[in-house]
Amino acid sequence: MRNFIECINLNMFFFTIRSFFQKLVTLLFISIISFLVVYLAPGEPSQIDPLNPKFTPDDLVKFRQEFNLDKPLHVQYYLFYKNLFIGELKSWKDNQPVLGKIHERFLNSLWLFIVGTLITWCLSFPVGIGAAIKRGSVFDRTTTFFAYVLISIPSFFFAYIIIIFVVQTFNIPVIGMQTFGMAQAGELYRAMDRIWHLVIPSILGALGGIALLSRYVRAQMLEVIHQDYIRTARAKGLSSDRVYYRHGLRNALLPFVTMFGLILPGLIGGSVIIESIFAWPGMGRMGYEAIIARDYPIIIALNFIAAVLTLIGTFISDLLYMVVDPRIRL
Amino acid sequence: MESNNQDINSLHLGLADEISPAAAAWRIFKKNRMALAGLIIFIMFFAVAVIGFALTNGDDPVLDPAKVRLSEKLRSPLTPADTDMIKKEDFPVFGIYLLGTDDLGRDIFARMMQGAWVSLTIGFVAVGISIFIGIILGGLAGYYGNVRIRFLPVLSLIVFLVSLIFWASGQNSMALNTFIFSVVLSACSLLYSLMSDKGSGWAKKLDFLFFNTINVDSLVMRFVDVMLCFPSFFLILTVVAILPPSIYNIMIVIGLTSWMGTTRFVRAEFLTLREQDFVSAANAMGIKDISIIFRHMIPNAIAPVLVSATIGIAGAILTEAALSFLGIGVPPPHATWGNILSDGKKFLFDAPWLTYIPGLSILIVVLSFNLFGEGLRDALNPKLRKR
Numbered sequence: 001m002r003n004f005i006e007c008i009n010l011n012m013f014f015f016t017i018r019s020f021f022q023k024l025v026t027l028l029f030i031s032i033i034s035f036l037v038v039y040l041a042p043g044e045p046s047q048i049d050p051l052n053p054k055f056t057p058d059d060l061v062k063f064r065q066e067f068n069l070d071k072p073l074h075v076q077y078y079l080f081y082k083n084l085f086i087g088e089l090k091s092w093k094d095n096q097p098v099l100g101k102i103h104e105r106f107l108n109s110l111w112l113f114i115v116g117t118l119i120t121w122c123l124s125f126p127v128g129i130g131a132a133i134k135r136g137s138v139f140d141r142t143t144t145f146f147a148y149v150l151i152s153i154p155s156f157f158f159a160y161i162i163i164i165f166v167v168q169t170f171n172i173p174v175i176g177m178q179t180f181g182m183a184q185a186g187e188l189y190r191a192m193d194r195i196w197h198l199v200i201p202s203i204l205g206a207l208g209g210i211a212l213l214s215r216y217v218r219a220q221m222l223e224v225i226h227q228d229y230i231r232t233a234r235a236k237g238l239s240s241d242r243v244y245y246r247h248g249l250r251n252a253l254l255p256f257v258t259m260f261g262l263i264l265p266g267l268i269g270g271s272v273i274i275e276s277i278f279a280w281p282g283m284g285r286m287g288y289e290a291i292i293a294r295d296y297p298i299i300i301a302l303n304f305i306a307a308v309l310t311l312i313g314t315f316i317s318d319l320l321y322m323v324v325d326p327r328i329r330l
Numbered sequence: 331m332e333s334n335n336q337d338i339n340s341l342h343l344g345l346a347d348e349i350s351p352a353a354a355a356w357r358i359f360k361k362n363r364m365a366l367a368g369l370i371i372f373i374m375f376f377a378v379a380v381i382g383f384a385l386t387n388g389d390d391p392v393l394d395p396a397k398v399r400l401s402e403k404l405r406s407p408l409t410p411a412d413t414d415m416i417k418k419e420d421f422p423v424f425g426i427y428l429l430g431t432d433d434l435g436r437d438i439f440a441r442m443m444q445g446a447w448v449s450l451t452i453g454f455v456a457v458g459i460s461i462f463i464g465i466i467l468g469g470l471a472g473y474y475g476n477v478r479i480r481f482l483p484v485l486s487l488i489v490f491l492v493s494l495i496f497w498a499s500g501q502n503s504m505a506l507n508t509f510i511f512s513v514v515l516s517a518c519s520l521l522y523s524l525m526s527d528k529g530s531g532w533a534k535k536l537d538f539l540f541f542n543t544i545n546v547d548s549l550v551m552r553f554v555d556v557m558l559c560f561p562s563f564f565l566i567l568t569v570v571a572i573l574p575p576s577i578y579n580i581m582i583v584i585g586l587t588s589w590m591g592t593t594r595f596v597r598a599e600f601l602t603l604r605e606q607d608f609v610s611a612a613n614a615m616g617i618k619d620i621s622i623i624f625r626h627m628i629p630n631a632i633a634p635v636l637v638s639a640t641i642g643i644a645g646a647i648l649t650e651a652a653l654s655f656l657g658i659g660v661p662p663p664h665a666t667w668g669n670i671l672s673d674g675k676k677f678l679f680d681a682p683w684l685t686y687i688p689g690l691s692i693l694i695v696v697l698s699f700n701l702f703g704e705g706l707r708d709a710l711n712p713k714l715r716k717r
Contacts, residue, residue: 030559030560033556033560037568041572073496145364148364148700151700152644152696152697153696154652154668154696155652157671157693160675272563272564272656273656288656292571292657303564303568306564310561
């Protein structure tokens with residue numbers, strides 16, 4: 001037994017080292033691509049507002065000097081990432097440090113993300129397991145159909161329907177993070193207000209995830225309950241609850257351990273539309289605003305951070321998988 | 331020999347009738363009612379899109395999606411046109427606004443018909459691009475995966491890419507220098523491969539420049555990993571917003587950011603197919619690699635690609651709608667469902683049909699593509715035939 005544990009640890013140690021360097025190389029290419037995609041596009045940031053009388057040619061020269069735009073491309077690349085890592089990178093629009101801005105918005109997005117993830121995981125598992133156990137039943141067919149509807153519906157369209165419904169039925173405002181001018185209201189009232197503002201966008205953001213994850217849970221569960229050991233468990237005369245939840249579910253859960261790592265990147269990419277509609281001051285909305293304003297530092301930094309999150313996520317999920325399933329050797 | 335043949339024949343008689351794979355797949359597909367409905371809606375949508383293209387194009391289209399009638403703003407569906415206020419040639423078909431008008435008095439029916447064609451084109455072209463890249467890269471990784479690339483060719487490729495980057499950023503002299511360097515490097519590699527084939531001792535001395543670096547499979551799959559790291563919608567948004575607004579840019583960008591899944595499928599299929607007997611037989615017969623790949627392997631690997639293509643079209647239509655909604659989608663002369671929806675959001679309470687008609691249309695079409703794709707997946711999956 002001790003031998004076995006040592007073997008795993010050694011294996012994991014080498015895997016960690018190797019994987020770390022692989023990820024580092026990947027990161028290098030990601031940094032190059034995310035930089036070039038934005039910098040090589042036609043047009044310059046100074047061209048956004050050519051009719052602005054305050055933007056004289058002198059200012060343009062100053063602007064280009066200030067943000068290193070007059071230097072060769074590889075020097076710009078080096079300076080960009082150097083500044084990003086030492087936290088000196090400034091937004092082109094308001095000269096605020098990019099990392100500070102992102103941090104501020106990150107805290108706002110984090111709430112949406114946590115609530116959305118909780119809703120997704122708490123709903124998907126019961127629905128998926130139920131659908132798998134009663135395969136072909138009315139419940140299974142209804143949830144399958146609704147899962148497809150949720151995958152297919154344009155999220156902004158659905159968001160408008162929900163906003164109208166909630167605002168007209170419950171008579172509560174849901175746009176933004178809280179209702180304006182509530183400072184005088186009671187503590188409880190304000191808390192309720194914030195929860196309402198949080199819950200609706202979280203649910204809307206989670207819907208696609210619920211649909212996909214519940215389908216995946218169902219597929220996994222179906223895969224497992226057709227295995228021989230489930231038949232053995234049934235033949236032993238165990239109750240069906242025990243068969244499904246102790247023998248079946250435990251094994252069906254295995255792939256989902258890895259998903260804990262993979263949900264990290266959803267923090268940025270998944271939230272652009274929902275945050276725009278609900279005027280939620282989060283990272284997705286900041287990205288959208290930066291894209292419209294051609295604020296290159298923020299766009300590249302967000303793309304880069306999202307990619308880093310994905311890399312960290314895959315790394316964690318690989319490690320988790322090795323811990324949970326000793327058969328895996330990466 | 332004679333009796334042997336007879337034995338085989340009699341054996342054959344005992345088996346069930348041979349059915350072609352397509353017929354077997356159709357038999358399973360038919361049982362899935364949702365998928366069948368998806369297929370029917372898919373065909374109907376295709377017909378509507380083609381008819382819409384025919385009716386809304388040309389100098390004097392039957393349905394003019396761009397005709398502005400300022401006196402007929404925000405009419406609800408099925409309103410007859412006001413004969414006193416507008417000219418006779420501005421009349422909608424049948425003299426009635428089937429789906430109402432928008433804030434400029436444009437006929438929503440005509441715009442929806444045009445939008446159907448635009449959505450269909452975007453879906454098909456974007457997925458076509460992504461599948462093309464996916465099959466090429468996946469095929470390379472799957473079939474030539476074990477081939478190791480030598481150092482000097484890799485170096486010349488990298489230098490060539492650097493020269494492209496210099497050229498794109500406008501530093502022409504640097505671009506020319508690096509380009510010439512890359513040409514020299516690739517000429518060297520070519521010369522080396524010619525010389526070493528002849529067994530020249532001179533080429534042997536240069537071997538240290540041609541050590542093996544990375545194999546094709548790792549190269550392609552690491553590139554896939556890099557691309558998968560980007561948040562796809564955010565990347566599409568960035569590129570589309572920065573490029574000049576054009577419908578073609580949107581198709582290309584969606585295509586260029588969604589080929590990773592297909593590459594993985596095709597690679598996996600090729601890896602198993604490569605070891606199969608019929609490929610070994612074809613190899614032994616001296617058939618060229620190109621012919622093996624295109625005549626023998628791709629037809630066998632196409633099933634998962636078809637499924638992911640169907641679902642990919644649905645995704646592309648949704649992405650286009652989302653881009654239009656954010657205001658950086660297909661530029662104005664073209665009407666798309668996403669455009670109509672995003673224009674209509676300002677009149678959500680006054681003219682709800684501007685939101686509900688395109689929204690529900692997108693939902694139904696995307697749903698039908700998804701259902702059809704999933705049905706196809708089940709029908710083409712031999713494992714599921716038993717269940």
